Amino acid sequence: MKNLEKQEQELLQEERSVFTAPLQRRSFLQFAGAGAAGVALVAAGCKKDRGDLMTSTGVTLDFKDDFGILNYAYALEQLEAAFYVQVVKTPYASMPANELALLTDIRDHEVAHREFFKNALSTAAIGSLEVNFSKIDFSSRASVLGTAKAFEDLGVSAYNGAGKMIKSVDYLLLAGKIVSVEARHAALIRDLLENGTFANTEVVAASTGLDTSRTPAAVLAIAGGFIKTEVKAINL
Amino acid sequence: MNIVNILEEIEKVDGEIYERLNPRRKAMKEFYNFGSKVAMASVPLAIGSMFKKAYGQTVTPAVISILNFALTLEYLEYHFYNHALLAAPGLLTPGTPAHGAITTIRDHEKAHVDLLAGAIRAAGGTPVSFEYAQFDYTGKGNFNSVYDNYVTFLAVAQAFEDTGVRAYKGQAGGLMGSPYLEVALNIHSVEARHASHIRQMRKATAGGGVNIKPWITGANDSGVAQVAAVYLGEDNVNQANITITNINGQNVPVSAATESFDEPLTRAAVEGIASLFIR
Numbered sequence: 043m044k045n046l047e048k049q050e051q052e053l054l055q056e057e058r059s060v061f062t063a064p065l066q067r068r069s070f071l072q073f074a075g076a077g078a079a080g081v082a083l084v085a086a087g088c089k090k091d092r093g094d095l096m097t098s099t100g101v102t103l104d105f106k107d108d109f110g111i112l113n114y115a116y117a118l119e120q121l122e123a124a125f126y127v128q129v130v131k132t133p134y135a136s137m138p139a140n141e142l143a144l145l146t147d148i149r150d151h152e153v154a155h156r157e158f159f160k161n162a163l164s165t166a167a168i169g170s171l172e173v174n175f176s177k178i179d180f181s182s183r184a185s186v187l188g189t190a191k192a193f194e195d196l197g198v199s200a201y202n203g204a205g206k207m208i209k210s211v212d213y214l215l216l217a218g219k220i221v222s223v224e225a226r227h228a229a230l231i232r233d234l235l236e237n238g239t240f241a242n243t244e245v246v247a248a249s250t251g252l253d254t255s256r257t258p259a260a261v262l263a264i265a266g267g268f269i270k271t272e273v274k275a276i277n278l
Numbered sequence: 279m280n281i282v283n284i285l286e287e288i289e290k291v292d293g294e295i296y297e298r299l300n301p302r303r304k305a306m307k308e309f310y311n312f313g314s315k316v317a318m319a320s321v322p323l324a325i326g327s328m329f330k331k332a333y334g335q336t337v338t339p340a341v342i343s344i345l346n347f348a349l350t351l352e353y354l355e356y357h358f359y360n361h362a363l364l365a366a367p368g369l370l371t372p373g374t375p376a377h378g379a380i381t382t383i384r385d386h387e388k389a390h391v392d393l394l395a396g397a398i399r400a401a402g403g404t405p406v407s408f409e410y411a412q413f414d415y416t417g418k419g420n421f422n423s424v425y426d427n428y429v430t431f432l433a434v435a436q437a438f439e440d441t442g443v444r445a446y447k448g449q450a451g452g453l454m455g456s457p458y459l460e461v462a463l464n465i466h467s468v469e470a471r472h473a474s475h476i477r478q479m480r481k482a483t484a485g486g487g488v489n490i491k492p493w494i495t496g497a498n499d500s501g502v503a504q505v506a507a508v509y510l511g512e513d514n515v516n517q518a519n520i521t522i523t524n525i526n527g528q529n530v531p532v533s534a535a536t537e538s539f540d541e542p543l544t545r546a547a548v549e550g551i552a553s554l555f556i557r
Contacts, residue, residue, distance in 0.1 A: 150530050150537075151538035153530060154530045161520050203460075206460050214451060214454060215450065216518060216539075218447040219517070219542070221466070221467055223470075223540055224467075225466075225471050227492075228474075229472075230474050230478065240471050240475040241386065246468055250393050251468060252464035252468065
């Protein structure tokens with residue numbers, strides 16, 4: 043698969059050429075894609091020089107192309123990773139060794155996902171999100187596992203709902219590689235809370251046996267309660 | 279009959295109906311013009327032709343073939359669990375968590391069978407059909423105690439669920455642009471939930487106390503040499519030319535790097551695995 047950074051350089055070259063060539067439909071679409079990458083570049087620069095300004099303006103997920111969808115995934119993985127880093131750093135009272143091992147694994151997986159998207163998106167990546175975990179009691183097993191359950195089920199439904207928006211077959215496969223791991227997490231967390239609830243009717247419809255899909259708007263409305271940085275979604 | 283209302287109703291289910299009907303931006307404008315020009319009596323016919331345009335073209339023989347491939351796997355799983363529940367005395371005791379979990383999974387596989395067969399029929403295709411007797415769950419003699427021994431039964435179950443996850447993942451690209459992609463994704467994650475739970479059942483003492491996690495670690499963590507093909511390539515630590523192990527200086531061990539991404543299997547590889555269980 044082509045590295046995103048390389049792809050972006052090609053797009054930027056394409057951007058220059060559209061000023062000299064007739065604006066065909068195809069080249070216009072490529073031009074539009076390069077425009078988004080350009081905006082992201084400016085945003086990254088802004089963050090480096092004036093971090094406070096970046097925080098106050100928030101981030102924008104532009105769903106007009108795959109960059110927007112990958113950044114959407116990157117945002118969710120940032121949220122999950124930050125959560126599990128805290129869970130393992132400050133374990134709830136008398137966390138059994140097997141639960142600590144499983145939660146540490148999940149932390150490592152989410153960190154791997156987060157860093158993967160960061161590198162894959164390269165200069166097109168949104169900045170780091172500031173999380174808001176004030177509603178979570180990290181000393182309470184019920185609070186931690188209840189939040190984990192919500193995050194994992196949310197992640198599964200987000201990837202399931204975004205699949206049809208992805209234009210690149212390679213990115214669709216990457217999303218598929220990640221979503222099944224999130225589903226494995228979700229099932230485990232559910233079983234830790236109550237054995238046998240790994241795929242109950244809260245998430246899987248009995249009549250069809252289908253898991254849940256959520257639109258980006260629905261996902262961000264829920265995730266937004268845990269993210270301080272303003273996350274805007276456009277071109278949905 | 280109000281044609282606009284019909285489309286609005288459809289839009290609630292399929293948000294991209296206007297895009298499907300006419301992917302260009304003038305779609306709505308053209309549509310209203312179209313509606314005003316067509317006599318009311320011919321509207322149903324016009325709608326029929328629009329749906330054929332919107333959905334009919336996407337259901338290619340290749341897509342129907344993928345759906346039948348998926349349906350075959352769902353039959354394989356459904357009959358496996360159904361027989362365990364109905365005709366394997368002593369394997370699962372009603373009222374136990376194990377019996378409850380296998381019942382949940384069996385019911386999902388049955389729902390998937392019905393859903394896929396219905397979708398294939400609706401698309402004008404012919405769904406495949408399998409009876410229990412057409413399968414050999416001993417895997418041609420590799421798992422002779424599959425319905426007598428709970429540990430063996432779970433080992434085969436894990437192989438089926440992990441294969442299912444990899445099979446759907448491998449077919450997602452072939453379903454791009456069809457209305458079945460989302461259906462397949464929504465089955466895919468359910469199979470992953472099943473796999474996670476079956477793995478926990480195997481880890482429990484009664485399930486054999488197998489040293490295994492809910493996620494796939496390395497190239498064959500099942501402890502069963504006969505199912506090595508199910509896990510071929512799961513030890514991959516490189517995604518899109520990015521090395522996941524210790525990525526960006528983070529502490530991501532090799533085990534977590536392999537666990538954090540599930541890998542696909544080709545249809546041929548899955549059919550090779552399944553053929554061991556088909557008479």
